[in-house]
Amino acid sequence: MATKYNFKEVMNKPERLAPGHRMCAGCGGTIAVRAVLRALHEGDHAVIGNATGCLEVSTFMYPYTAYEDSYIHNAFENAGATLSGVETAYHVLKKKGKINDTYKFITFGGDGGTYDIGFQSLSGAMERGHDLVYVCYDNGAYMNTGIQRSSATPRYADTTTTPVGSESVGKLQGRKDLAAIIAAHNVAYVGQTTLLGNFKDIHTKAETAIYTPGPAFLNVMAPCPRGWRYETDEIMDICKLAVETCYWPLFEVIEGRWILNYEPKKKLPIEDFLKKQGRFKHLFKPGNEHLIAQFQEEVDRRWEDLQYNCSRA
Amino acid sequence: MAIRERFSGNEAVALAIKQINPDVMPAFPITPSTEIPQYVANYIANGKMDTEFIPVESEHSSMSATVGASAAGARALTATSSCGMALMWEELYVAASNRLPLALALVNRALSGPININCDHSDSMGARDTGWLQIYAESNQEAYDNMIQAFRISEHKDVMLPIMICQDGFITSHAVMNIELLEDNVVKDFVGEYEPEHYLLDSAQPIAIGPYAVSNYYMETKMGQRTAMKNAKQVILDVAKEFEAISGRHYGFFEEYQLEDAEYAVLIIGSAAGTCKDAIDQLRAQGKKVGLLKLRVFRPFPAEEIAAAVAHVKALAIMDRSDSFSGNGGPLGAEVSQALYNAHSDVKTVNYIYGLGGRDIRVEDFEDIYSRLERIAETGEVTDQFDYIGLRK
Numbered sequence: 001m002a003t004k005y006n007f008k009e010v011m012n013k014p015e016r017l018a019p020g021h022r023m024c025a026g027c028g029g030t031i032a033v034r035a036v037l038r039a040l041h042e043g044d045h046a047v048i049g050n051a052t053g054c055l056e057v058s059t060f061m062y063p064y065t066a067y068e069d070s071y072i073h074n075a076f077e078n079a080g081a082t083l084s085g086v087e088t089a090y091h092v093l094k095k096k097g098k099i100n101d102t103y104k105f106i107t108f109g110g111d112g113g114t115y116d117i118g119f120q121s122l123s124g125a126m127e128r129g130h131d132l133v134y135v136c137y138d139n140g141a142y143m144n145t146g147i148q149r150s151s152a153t154p155r156y157a158d159t160t161t162t163p164v165g166s167e168s169v170g171k172l173q174g175r176k177d178l179a180a181i182i183a184a185h186n187v188a189y190v191g192q193t194t195l196l197g198n199f200k201d202i203h204t205k206a207e208t209a210i211y212t213p214g215p216a217f218l219n220v221m222a223p224c225p226r227g228w229r230y231e232t233d234e235i236m237d238i239c240k241l242a243v244e245t246c247y248w249p250l251f252e253v254i255e256g257r258w259i260l261n262y263e264p265k266k267k268l269p270i271e272d273f274l275k276k277q278g279r280f281k282h283l284f285k286p287g288n289e290h291l292i293a294q295f296q297e298e299v300d301r302r303w304e305d306l307q308y309n310c311s312r313a
Numbered sequence: 314m315a316i317r318e319r320f321s322g323n324e325a326v327a328l329a330i331k332q333i334n335p336d337v338m339p340a341f342p343i344t345p346s347t348e349i350p351q352y353v354a355n356y357i358a359n360g361k362m363d364t365e366f367i368p369v370e371s372e373h374s375s376m377s378a379t380v381g382a383s384a385a386g387a388r389a390l391t392a393t394s395s396c397g398m399a400l401m402w403e404e405l406y407v408a409a410s411n412r413l414p415l416a417l418a419l420v421n422r423a424l425s426g427p428i429n430i431n432c433d434h435s436d437s438m439g440a441r442d443t444g445w446l447q448i449y450a451e452s453n454q455e456a457y458d459n460m461i462q463a464f465r466i467s468e469h470k471d472v473m474l475p476i477m478i479c480q481d482g483f484i485t486s487h488a489v490m491n492i493e494l495l496e497d498n499v500v501k502d503f504v505g506e507y508e509p510e511h512y513l514l515d516s517a518q519p520i521a522i523g524p525y526a527v528s529n530y531y532m533e534t535k536m537g538q539r540t541a542m543k544n545a546k547q548v549i550l551d552v553a554k555e556f557e558a559i560s561g562r563h564y565g566f567f568e569e570y571q572l573e574d575a576e577y578a579v580l581i582i583g584s585a586a587g588t589c590k591d592a593i594d595q596l597r598a599q600g601k602k603v604g605l606l607k608l609r610v611f612r613p614f615p616a617e618e619i620a621a622a623v624a625h626v627k628a629l630a631i632m633d634r635s636d637s638f639s640g641n642g643g644p645l646g647a648e649v650s651q652a653l654y655n656a657h658s659d660v661k662t663v664n665y666i667y668g669l670g671g672r673d674i675r676v677e678d679f680e681d682i683y684s685r686l687e688r689i690a691e692t693g694e695v696t697d698q699f700d701y702i703g704l705r706k
Contacts, residue, residue: 073523081374085381124370
């Protein structure tokens with residue numbers, strides 16, 4: 001499905017998200033969008049969907065759009081259903097001979113629009129089998145409205161609705177495992193990735209997702225400097241540490257078969273990932289060592305579950 | 314050659330949809346509109362139409378997918394009732410402000426609570442400010458005829474607004490009546506091909522839909538919607554005239570029944586107009602000058618035309634099948650009163666709420682309403698400005 005990855009060639013492709021939009025410096029979401037859109041083959045058209053969120057309000061502020069392709073934003077909770085309608089219209093109009101071009105359908109949503117308010121709409125679109133790619137740029141909170149917790153927020157993160165205080169150590173619940181939930185829909189392709197090195201992982205997964213017929217889901221960890229409280233130039237280090245600590249493993253599920261894409265030679269302790277982020281600062285106060293230990297236990301348990309799933313192939 | 318049949322309102326609307334043969338229909342079942350997508354799915358399953366049906370997981374998604382399909386360049390519609398429309402609420406505004414000429418076959422049903430599956434107009438009346446065109450039907454025939462005219466109105470370049478074709482839940486949706494149908498090719502020629510000007514799947518001219526528009530642009534989009542709604546008045550009349558040419562059936566903003574020389578009149582929407590007509594026939598036989606204005610088009614609201622049509626009556630009962638809970642009557646009452654005030658009319662009015670949650674309104678109820686109007690005209694006093702008709706004692 002995927003063509004051989006050539007870094008120079010891929011990076012020299014024309015941008016499909018034009019510069020001049022209003023996303024923050026150091027935003028992982030924007031990098032994720034550009035990386036995914038680079039996987040579209042030249043000459044192929046696309047309709048880009050978008051749930052309401054940072055990306056939407058910053059890239060399509062009337063009368064300007066940053067998208068070279070056709071684009072539709074509808075509302076917060078319905079990116080899946082909206083693209084279902086667009087994709088279905090494409091097949092009908094093509095069948096009736098009203099259009100001749102080849103189109104691909106890719107929709108972006110943050111974790112708020114994907115894990116939470118748009119979860120039903122996403123589930124419906126996946127279950128019905130539309131030929132589209134849903135890309136979640138997962139920054140682990142409702143960043144557009146000001147860093148409120150989501151079901152993608154990691155345990156103990158300091159957010160504006162799970163604030164750390166004298167009686168609070170941040171969010172008490174662990175993350176929802178959305179990639180596994182979508183995989184349980186028996187879709188054509190699920191990929192989990194983030195922004196790494198020469199971008200081969202995200203590019204290859206995006207290309208596979210776009211060019212595999214049927215519904216596909218990409219979960220892209222996309223750090224947010226405002227919500228995670230890191231220096232903007234540290235984003236690539238943070239993404240790497242998320243993978244090396246096994247907090248954010250890289251994997252694919254192809255027609256129900258789980259594939260682990262990367263296993264660190266030496267799994268790093270979770271502190272290495274946490275300590276770079278202001279949202280976990282309170283965990284490093286004396287007396288909170290047990291919280292880090294609990295966090296580590298959860299990472300270990302999930303990593304083992306994933307290894308088990310991948311071993312069953 | 315017209316075809317004589319016996320159809321329920323849902324069958325009639327589904328048949329109109331088959332004859333229109335739209336591109337995409339997403340839908341989610343809800344009583345009493347469920348049969349419409351069922352009939353359509355059946356037509357598709359048997360090769361009678363080539364619409365793509367999307368069995369979505371909710372009404373929010375049915376309207377969202379309809380918006381997506383319409384934005385993509387397809388002729389798209391859905392169907393719903395009551396709480397289904399309430400779940401679509403946000404999307405009703407999105408469809409209208411994006412100027413998408415999609416359609417909704419609405420089978421009017423009371424909103425919860427208490428949960429109730431029967432007819433009233435609280436669903437569509439609640440949506441009166443969403444920017445949709447709204448056309449209502451008294452009978453199965455009218456529901457069918459309105460559906461056939463829908464896309465000609467909504468897709469008109471001067472309009473480009475979504476359209477709601479409303480009929481009364483169970484009363485017309487499930488009751489079987491005699492109906493005169495048009496032949497498939499006549500409908501096909503009348504409706505024509507949809508040729509959108511701007512759409513997502515136009516590779517020569519990619520387009521972005523659904524922007525973030527801040528205060529320096531937002532108000533102009535609303536003015537655009539208002540202008541389109543005003544333009545729709547002429548388009549509705551023009552389309553009705555063309556429809557008359559193929560069907561022999563005349564439509565306007567409203568139907569006047571014995572109104573020309575009436576002293577006492579009722580203004581009503583939907584199937585209860587039929588019951589009112591029976592009361593009028595009986596009272597006319599007794600020499601009473603009573604009449605009816607049955608409103609067909611509620612959005613755009615034909616204010617001047619209504620005021621002119623009832624200018625000569627002594628007293629008017631404005632009948633609402635939903636309550637606004639404003640303490641000041643129902644939605645139709647408020648809008649008709651405003652129309653009369655702006656026309657400097659001195660017609661005495663009352664505003665009665667009837668038929669909520671499927672409560673029957675009978676010929677005797679209308680006889681009572683006309684006698685109340687007579688009393689108001691005689692005494693010059695309005696003692697029951699706002700009242701509920703047919704309440705349990």
